Amino acid sequence: MRFDVITLFPSMFEGALSESILKIAQEKGLVSIHLHNLRDHTLDPHRKVDDRPFGGGPGMVLAPDPVFRAYEAVIEEMGGAVGVRKVVLSPQGRRYDQALAREFAREKALLLLCGHYEGFDERIRLGLPFEEVSIGDYVLTGGEIPAMAILDSVIRLLPGVVGDPASLEEESFSAGMLDYPHYTRPREYRGMTVPEVLVSGDHAKILEWRREQALRRTKEMRRDLLGPEGQGDRDTSATQTGDRS
Numbered sequence: 644m645r646f647d648v649i650t651l652f653p654s655m656f657e658g659a660l661s662e663s664i665l666k667i668a669q670e671k672g673l674v675s676i677h678l679h680n681l682r683d684h685t686l687d688p689h690r691k692v693d694d695r696p697f698g699g700g701p702g703m704v705l706a707p708d709p710v711f712r713a714y715e716a717v718i719e720e721m722g723g724a725v726g727v728r729k730v731v732l733s734p735q736g737r738r739y740d741q742a743l744a745r746e747f748a749r750e751k752a753l754l755l756l757c758g759h760y761e762g763f764d765e766r767i768r769l770g771l772p773f774e775e776v777s778i779g780d781y782v783l784t785g786g787e788i789p790a791m792a793i794l795d796s797v798i799r800l801l802p803g804v805v806g807d808p809a810s811l812e813e814e815s816f817s818a819g820m821l822d823y824p825h826y827t828r829p830r831e832y833r834g835m836t837v838p839e840v841l842v843s844g845d846h847a848k849i850l851e852w853r854r855e856q857a858l859r860r861t862k863e864m865r866r867d868l869l870g871p872e873g874q875g876d877r878d879t880s881a882t883q884t885g886d887r888s
């Protein structure tokens with residue numbers, strides 16, 4: 644799958660893309676990630692991409708021309724807009740979740756536009772075909788960290804990226820609930836012991852215990868995920884938490 648990112652800070656992505664699973668996915672040729680510096684698309688002699696807001700107010704606004712130009716150049720480089728999902732990161736957007744990550748993972752290509760400063764000139768919203776996505780109800784200084792979250796969560800879902808596909812299967816199996824507790828060696832650590840069932844070798848019992856624990860945690864921490872009946876809908880868009888890589 645191809646990923647393109649338009650950003651004012653391409654170097655922010657270097658660490659995230661050069662470690663662990665994202666690095667391996669690129670090395671295996673499963674993904675290609677292309678970073679585009681928005682500043683390369685401004686005609687301003689000082690490479691300025693922002694300006695003061697009409698009507699006054701604090702902060703700077705991302706001007707339309709560099710963004711329109713960057714969009715057109717990147718789409719051309721991508722071979723056209725067909726099959727490209729176009730996403731702008733913004734706190735005003737649709738809330739990102741695991742269901743949307745799965746949807747993105749089925750696309751041929753993803754183009755991410757990262758904003759910065761106080762916001763975008765409204766003509767960017769009106770004149771370009773981006774859908775707006777937010778990673779949560781808090782405001783970051785820019786769209787780079789949200790874009791990295793999307794890259795990470797989509798890439799790990801692509802076939803062949805995560806070494807053991809069972810871990811992804813297990814995730815979709817328990818989708819809609821929080822993760823169950825995990826233990827590794829030693830069996831006893833500072834007075835805390837591994838639950839007996841996990842070392843029993845009884846796989847049916849282990850499965851049942853994990854399901855109960857996941858449900859208990861979900862009820863305690865995120866009752867909203869279980870829906871109005873509190874029964875849980877394993878096909879909902881809700882996601883597991885926890886580190887499954």
Ligand code: ADE
Pocket residue numbers: 732733734776777778779780781782783784785786789
């Ligand atoms: N840019 C700033 N805050 C953001 C958020 N929460 N989600 C997506 N993009 C953002």
